[in-house]
Amino acid sequence: MxxxxxxxxxxxxxxxxxxxxxxxxxxxxxxxxxxxxxVSLVSVTKTADGIAEISSREDITLMPGKLLKKDDSICLDFGDHHVGYVTLKLNSAGSPQDAPAYLRLKFAEIPGEILDDSSTYHGWISKGWIQEELIHIDVLPCELKLPRRYAFRYLEIFAVDTSAKFQVVVENVELTAVSAVSLEEAEPLSSLPEDLKAIDKASLKTLQDCMQHVFEDGPKRDRRLWIGDLRLQAKANYATFRNLNLVKRCMYLFAGLIREDGKVGACLFTEPVMQVDDTFLFDYSLFFVSILYDYYQETKDLEIVKELWGTAYRQIVLALNDMEDGVPKTENPMMAFIDWKDGLDRQAAAHAVWIYCLRQGEVLASLAGDEAAKEELRVMLADALEKAVSHFWDEEKGFFVSGADHQISWSSQAWMVLADVFEKEKSRALMLHLLEENPEMGVATPYAYHHVIEALLHVGEKEKALELMRTYWGGMINLGADTFWEAFDPEDPHASPYGSSQVNSFCHAWSCTPAWLLREYFTGDTVPVIQDR
Amino acid sequence: MxxxxxxxxxxxxxxxxxxxxxxxxxxxxxxxxxxxxxVSLVSVTKTADGIAEISSREDITLMPGKLLKKDDSICLDFGDHHVGYVTLKLNSAGSPQDAPAYLRLKFAEIPGEILDDSSTYHGWISKGWIQEELIHIDVLPCELKLPRRYAFRYLEIFAVDTSAKFQVVVENVELTAVSAVSLEEAEPLSSLPEDLKAIDKASLKTLQDCMQHVFEDGPKRDRRLWIGDLRLQAKANYATFRNLNLVKRCMYLFAGLIREDGKVGACLFTEPVMQVDDTFLFDYSLFFVSILYDYYQETKDLEIVKELWGTAYRQIVLALNDMEDGVPKTENPMMAFIDWKDGLDRQAAAHAVWIYCLRQGEVLASLAGDEAAKEELRVMLADALEKAVSHFWDEEKGFFVSGADHQISWSSQAWMVLADVFEKEKSRALMLHLLEENPEMGVATPYAYHHVIEALLHVGEKEKALELMRTYWGGMINLGADTFWEAFDPEDPHASPYGSSQVNSFCHAWSCTPAWLLREYFTGDTVPVIQDR
Structure with a gap:
């Protein structure tokens, strides 16, 4: 767990x-x-190595001919992942309906969820996230318009019970898919090999399905706006759909819904009322600086920098409360997020995020004309860079180490590289050393994996970065992913940060970044020679 | 089972x-x-002998103060049995609601249903009848207006899951109870001892809650109009609420929705379209005659007799298809209903119903001016009476016997007495012999028990009838019944005709007859001295 x-x-x-x-x-x-x-009726079964897959298909026109009696089911495939609202047209067959039709509807992002048994779920987040409904229908025929929104590709309709006298007929099922953007708005990547095109396609679908009235975290489960996810989604969005207003809206929401002292939350709610959650993370609050910086780089909109600089600056000031002797405190192991990885010591990576955001903060201060802050940040940055080396760098091991146990992790190195603690060549050597040594404390999520790859690209190691992207995101594609997952461990496809993959999100905002990285580093004039796979 | x-x-x-x-x-x-x-919050627990009961009560004003986290529940008592629609006002407490609230609602006619575990139900009628809903609520606060109708006194609200961050608050619950009649329309029985008043009160409530757009069978489960139940409900209604139009409407429905050959069904549906079910029972079709006869006795409405005589006569003619050599056929053991009693041979009782309805048919034929039919029925009746003795009477045993195994049952005797096969004194001796010998093949339902008691009253044995009513219906009252049950075996309170009492109806039309019998036989000038209990 x-x-x-x-x-x-x-x-x-x-x-x-x-x-x-x-x-x-x-x-x-x-x-x-x-x-x-x-698009079709499917059967889902488990292969010998425990992976659920589509084992057979039937034409969807056969659906109204299936008479569902007790314990019968059909499973519909909508052809791709979608987020939206479902309406079923149901009827009865046989003798008159003498009992309620009692149906279970299971919505699944991946085939494995169809085989999951929700009664076995005992993870630490709510069972309510499992997309399963039990519904009594007193009178057939009926149009069953489900009030909730679902994220799914597959829908299983299972007859818990009918009666000996009648069967249920599913005459029609329609989905109204919703998103802030349409796939056509993003330029396709025509020049890349097929496997990378597939990764790009799933990245775009992931981002599209997470773009609703805010950038959502994962539409199956967490519809909140999380700032760590927003940072990556916004970057991917700049490279693809370019819906700038949605990013702007989200920045205003974070700046408008704050703690009394001005701290920006890790996430916020827009329903039933707009309010910031009572979760605060060192790295996530600082990312407000980063998001504003990125937005300016993309738009050159100086007005919004001036408007939101106060909020951004406040995050830097408040971050100092979580620091001692110039480095992040260590009492609370989850003070910063960094990754879901079990046992990860987050101190070094958090310090790197601090440096990363101080650099961007200094630029913003200058743009906002806040010279005092600019100077203050310059001093803080110098101190932070010095501490990065004196406190965290282990020259003998050739790695940044974190916490009392001097833990060597992938995330610490990646973030220190992204923070430009060393100059480029030394950072490049560090990343190659990381790949070679392969320390045990790896990454658990595409979010952390993204930062490893971004660090490799940052030091010019495009081929190595591409190799990892092909292994990791390509690994999900090989397991049938239409959209990218919240958590993926190639060694253990059932891994979950929550104690059970039943509540994992399989379309998760922070996993959409290949669409950005491929466009930024692998297209145009600077495109390297990429081998087909 | x-x-x-x-x-x-x-x-x-x-x-x-x-x-x-x-x-x-x-x-x-x-x-x-x-x-x-x-009216209050209650706790339900099982006594040492396995009977569920209310073990504690709290003031209902405490309800909004209960914060329901995962696995918490509250149980509401609405003070009496009702049929209707429920609206809940729900809210959240604690941190912002970061997951769906996942609630289970259990509606219970009797406390035992609160403790039932629906996952253990494996009876032969639909599990869908169990009044239990599982509901996800994405956004709190909300007004949850449940679309289905429930029959219940108790409502348990159980939090399957919330999240570590928030709890569910039940701010308010309101029931809109529905019926064709109001309890005030029935004259109370002021002169009777308390135990009989309690039986009468529960009878009236049972009848009231079954009187909807038709006389329903049991509002928890079977909302169809069944003709066997209609016959008894109409009689009880004449003695109490006197809603004559509802009886008239139900007669028109049965006469208007028939099999191609004119046969009246055992039950019919009014939704989604009006249609007769494909269930036909020898006794139930014949009861159309009886219901029309009773309606005439009550209203002296000759018009409707003339209008519906053709339908009634047709049932008698068609019943002949199920007879051979002047007695009911025996191939199909469920050709007639009579009772749910396991192993009951129904032939003799069915023959008695035949006689009972021929007598009433002869009267109706005369009223309708159909002399040919009157004469035909007179001849059939004479033959049927002769066969009742020659085929079914066992002089040596002093009982009517039924079927190839010459089974002696309570139902056979009761129906032969109601059919006046013997003159009154001989019938009286038969009923006393029945009570004394107490043959093993007893009765399983209040429906059949009613006919035993009516037979005792028919032969003037008021005290014995009252004794049985006090034991049987009073037995349900002693177990806390607010309304009378579909099935009750004093020796086995968990008995069910369906393999599990979870789907039993605890407010069942055919159990409401004490309200009629007490008014007909135990009030007014002819009232006997009744001892208090």
């Missing part, structure tokens, strides 16, 4: 900045709705 | 008599709606 990230602060005081919230509301919009029909 | 009564006739042809259906529709009406609030 993963470490539980649950923050409960009953006495926390919230503050709302009305001008920012008003702007966020003005930037809200109608989602694009698309009608989607199921 | 009881014998399964499931009739499936895929090739059956239906016929609709539009003039009758039009009249039935014109007689439809708005139900009376009554707002009902829960």
């Amino acid at each position: 993963g470490e539980a990230l649950v923050s409960i602060l009953p006495d926390m005081k919230r503050k709302t900045v009305d001008t920012f919230i008003k702007k966020a509301q003005e930037l809200d919009f109608q989602l694009i709705e698309t009608k989607v029909k199921p | 009881g014998e399964a009564l499931v009739s499936i006739l895929p090739d059956m042809k239906r016929k609709t008599v539009d003039t009758f259906i039009k009249k039935a529709q014109e007689l439809d009406f708005q139900l009376i709606e009554t707002k009902v609030k829960p």
Whole structure:
């Protein structure tokens, strides 16, 4: 079981900045709705090595001919991952319906979820996330319009019970898929080998399905706006759909919904009321600086930098509360997020995020004309860079080490490289050393894996980066992924940060970054020679 | 497990008599709606002898203070049995709601249903009848308006899961109870001892809650109009609420929705379309005659007799198809219903129902001016009476015997007495002999028990009848019944005709007859001296 990230602060005081919230509301919009029909009936079975897969297909036109009696089921394939609302047209066959039809509907992002038994779920996050409904229908025929939104490709309709006298007929099922963007808005990558095109396609679908009224975390499960995910989604969005208003809206939401002292939350809610959650993370609050910086680089919108610089600067000031002697405190092992990896010591990576955001903060201070802050940040950055080496660098081992046990992890190295603690060549040597030594404390999520790959690209190791992308994201594609997963361990496809993969999200915002990295580093004039796979 | 009564006739042809259906529709009406609030929070536990009971109570005003986290529950008591629609006002407490609230709602007519585990149900009728809902609520606060109708006194709200961050609060629950009648419309029985008043009160509540747009069978489960139940409900209704139009409407429905050859069904549906079921029972079809006869006795409405005599006469003619050599055939042991009793041979009782209805048919023929039919029925009746003795009476044993094994049952004797096969004194001796000998093949349901008691009253044995009523219906009252049950075996309170009492109906039309019998035989001038209990 993963470490539980649950923050409960009953006495926390919230503050709302009305001008920012008003702007966020003005930037809200109608989602694009698309009608989607199921494309076939499928059977799901487990292979010898325990992987669930589609074992047979039937034409969807056969669906109304299937008479579902007690314990019968059909499984519909909608052809791709979607997020949306489902309406079923149901009827009865046989004698008159003399009992309620009792149906179980299972929505599945991947085939494995169809075979999962929800009664065996005992993970530490809510069982309520499992996309399964039990529904009584007193009178057939009926149009069953489900009020909830689901994220799925497969829908199993199982007859828990009918009666000896009648059977249930599924005449029609329609999905209204929703998103802020349409796939056509992103330029396809025509020049790449097929395996990378497949990775790009799934990345785009992942990002599309997470782009709703905010950038969602994972539409199956967590519809909140998380700032760590937002940072990566925004970058991927700049390279693809370029929906700038959605990023702007999300920045206003984070700036408008804060803790009394001005701290930006790790995530926030827009329903039933707009409010910031009582979860705060060292790295996540600092990423407000980074998101604003990236937005400026993309848009050159100086107005919003001036407007939100105060909020960004405040995150840097408040981060100091979580530091001691110039480095992040260590009492709370989950003070920063970095990755879901069990046993990961986060101190060194958190320090690197601090440096990363100080650099961007210094640029923003300058743009905002805040010379005092610029100077303050320059001094802090110099100190932070010095501490990065004196406190965390182990010259003998050739790695940054973290925490009291001097842990060597992939994430520590990746973030120190992204923070430019060393000059490029030394960073490059560090990354190659990392790949060669392959320390045991690896990464658990595409989020952390992204930072390893970005670090490799940052030091010019395109081929090595591509190799890892092909292994990791390609590994999910090889397991049938239509969208990329919240967590993936190539050694253990059933791994979960929550104690059970039943609640894992298989379309998760922070996994969409190949669409950005492929466009940024592997297209255009600088494209390297890429071998087909 | 009881014998399964499931009739499936895929090739059956239906016929609709539009003039009758039009009249039935014109007689439809708005139900009376009554707002009902829960009166207390209760705990249900099992006593040493396995009976579920209310073990503690708390004031209902404490409800909004209960914060439901995973696995917590509250149980609401609405003070009496009701049929209706429920709306819950739910909210969250603690940190912001970061997961769906996943609730299980259990509606229970009796406390035992709260403790039942639906996953253990394996009876032969649909599991869908168990009044249990599993509901995900994405956004709290919300008003949860449940679309289905429930029959219940107790409502358990159980938090299957919330999250570590929030709890569910039940701020308010309101029930809109529905019925065709109001309890105030029935004259109370003020002169009787308390135990009989309690039996009468539960009888009235049973009848009230089964009186909806038709006389329902049991509002928890079977909302169809069954003709065997209608006959008893109509009689109880004449003595109490006197809603004559509802009886009239139900007669038109049975007469208007028939098999192609004119046979009246055992039950019919009014939703989604009006149609007769494909279940036909010898005794139930014949009861159309009896219901029309009773209605005339109550109303002296000669018009409707003339209008429906053809339908009634047709049932008698068609019953002959199920007879051979002047007695009911025996190939199909469930050709007639009589009772749910396991192993009951129904031939003798069915023959008695035949005689019972021939007598009433002769009267109706005369009223309708159908002299030919009257004469035909007179001849049939004489033959049937002769056969009752020659074929079924065992002089040596002093009982009517049934079937190839010459089974002696309570139901055979009761129905032969109600059919007046013997003159009154001989019938009286038979009933006393029955009580004394107490043959093993007793009765399983209040429906059959009613006919035993009615037979005792028919021969003037009021005290013995009252004794049985006090033991049987009083036995349910002693177990906490607010309404009377579909099935009750004093020796085995968990008995069920369906393999599990979880789907039993605990407010069942055919159990409401004490309200009629007490008014007919135990009030007014002829009231005997009744000892208090």
